[in-house]
Amino acid sequence: MDNTLLHSTIDFGAMKRDIYAFLCSHGVLSPGLSMDTHTTSTVIAEAMNTGQLSEELSSMMWDIAKEHEIQGMLGANLEEGAMELVRQLQGQLHLAIVTNNAVEAAMAALEENRIAHYFDLVIGREAMGLLKPAPDGYMAVLRHFHHTSPKEWLSVGDAWVDGKASESAGIPFIAYRGDMARMNRMGVIPFAEIQDIQEVLGYLQPHITK
Template identity: 75%
Template sequence: MGYEVKGIIFDMDNTLLQSRIDFGAMKRDIYSYLCSYRILPEGMSMDDHTTSTIIAEAMKTGLLTDELSLKMWDVAKKHEVQGMIGAKLEPGALELIQQLHGQLHLALVTNNAEEAALTALEENRIAHYFDLIIGREAMGFLKPAPDGYLEVLKNFQAISPQEWLSVGDAWVDGKASQDAGIPFIAYRGDITRMNSMGVFPLAEIQDLHGVLNYLQSRISN
């Protein structure tokens, strides 16, 4: 029998919330901004990059001053705020969170600004169910770096990484989880894309009720 699951870490966009953020446009706008200040070279291939990996590349150059960094995050926040307007929960999200509340520790890790995340979660009346909400302000590097998940572990030092379960839709969620030593299950994820990026989920689910099925299978094994 494996470790008992004591907590679940959720991604937010397209895992708990039906995000309308245009991540492609956000990535292009931030890359264009960074090129305009010669932080990054023009002509980089965007196919293997996300917004967070573009930002990570910029941070590694040492050219990103505090002022330039603030303006860069303003570009991201503009897209986040616009994409969060009227965002609704994924089917079954409320029922799942309500059922897990009080049974397991619940945390949320998002690359979004904490303010934008809290606003969306509060509008959908689920923010209060979480023991911990980690936005990008609490991370050194964004997902796919493991910083956000390591921050969760730091806040719950009595719980080992293997006693957590991570749920997300994107390869960056899985990569960050794996690198923090936390088991990952994919919700409506592109498994081929995940595998190509070195992410191999323990399980694949198509609806959020599948989280409960997975937990039940852990108990019965």
């Protein structure tokens, strides 16, 4: 969703550092974790794997993330061409959003931009066991639309975690203005690469009408 549908200003670097500092200060993680190779979601996964993340600490950790998300979503505008794209696809294809953000923050931004009603399903982190790059969110979509198969879907995102999660669920991934070098380093091989969100339409024929 971020920087694919919405041009948000969430400072993911600051979010990652703040959460890591919090986890270190409470002895859940040790100093020295490489921030270059980790994302917020992988830092959180490391914390969960320790077995030392209590319910109280977990709640406090997610509050840090939600604060960054809400601030970064304030006044977020749509990516150019996003509204036209979803208007054309609504009613012709199932439309779903999978985001590591809290669903509260995601829905607030989508509703502010009057685009929420175009989507059949919005999966926030509350519906996932593990965040992207784990495939849990995409698997939730497949369970919801149980009459569909992974290969009948296309996933669009800008980050390697999107691609890794999508590919792990068996769903072809399209990189939108992504860092291809980093994606490849992380083992993500997109089905296609686009610079304009409207280019998605070319990969959906003949399933849609003009």
